[in-house]
Amino acid sequence: MSDTLPDGARTSPATARNRQPILEVLQPRLPAGARVLEVASGAGEHAVFLAEALPGMPWQPSDRDDEALASIAAWRTATGLANLAPPLRLDAADLASWPEGPFEAVVCINMIHISPWAACEGLVAGAGRVMTPGGRLFLYGPFLEADVETAPSNLAFDQSLKARDPAWGLRDLAAVTALAGAHGLALAERIGMPANNLIVMFEKA
Numbered sequence: 001m002s003d004t005l006p007d008g009a010r011t012s013p014a015t016a017r018n019r020q021p022i023l024e025v026l027q028p029r030l031p032a033g034a035r036v037l038e039v040a041s042g043a044g045e046h047a048v049f050l051a052e053a054l055p056g057m058p059w060q061p062s063d064r065d066d067e068a069l070a071s072i073a074a075w076r077t078a079t080g081l082a083n084l085a086p087p088l089r090l091d092a093a094d095l096a097s098w099p100e101g102p103f104e105a106v107v108c109i110n111m112i113h114i115s116p117w118a119a120c121e122g123l124v125a126g127a128g129r130v131m132t133p134g135g136r137l138f139l140y141g142p143f144l145e146a147d148v149e150t151a152p153s154n155l156a157f158d159q160s161l162k163a164r165d166p167a168w169g170l171r172d173l174a175a176v177t178a179l180a181g182a183h184g185l186a187l188a189e190r191i192g193m194p195a196n197n198l199i200v201m202f203e204k205a
């Protein structure tokens with residue numbers, strides 16, 4: 001990626017730090033030619049980085065926010081990646097806004113703690129609906145776990161999220177796992193990531 005931002009494109013320093021570790025987790029766990037739906041793509045920097053690194057995989061970015069959609073479109077135009085689809089307006093909580101699919105994977109980075117629980121409910125229900133059998137849902141972000149001490153930085157982050165919106169906050173992995181189970185998605189892997197984040201992978205039966 002060039003140092004100059006394309007018109008309308010946004011950038012996030014966190015993406016520069018986490019995109020390579022995320023790629024290293026996704027790459028060996030995505031089947032060849034996997035069709036991937038990314039929910040809450042935000043600025044779109046993960047979408048362009050991952051689509052470029054995984055050229056055989058059609059990548060569908062999405063978000064519900066106008067500025068995010070404009071930024072993703074700007075990055076897409078600037079990079080001209082053949083496997084990166086135009087961004088889709090998708091509100092995770094609104095199942096009517098989800099595409100038909102099918103997809104072999106759904107990826108969602110840093111959304112479920114920065115949105116109400118209904119967005120997580122919609123994400124899991126939508127992923128359960130649009131994925132092929134064996135499809136994989138990947139969630140990246142910080143989580144709360146009963147048997148794992150929460151890092152002080154994550155506790156502080158949780159408090160700051162709740163101060164911004166009481167409906168936001170770090171999610172309990174056990175609650176997300178129970179919700180996923182109700183939609184036919186079983187927790188298959190929990191992968192520790194830098195800066196006290198996780199990737200959790202759920203598999204559709």
Ligand SMILES: C[S@@+](CC[C@H](N)C(=O)[O-])C[C@H]1O[C@@H](n2cnc3c(N)ncnc32)[C@H](O)[C@@H]1O
Pocket residue numbers: 012015039040041042043046063064065068090091092093108109110111114115119
């Ligand atoms: C913290 S940003 C993360 C963006 C990107 N995935 C990243 O990690 O850089 C959260 C994103 O979630 C999106 N979002 C929040 N609620 C959503 C929902 N219900 N459906 C889809 N996107 C949502 C916001 O518009 C925003 O782009």
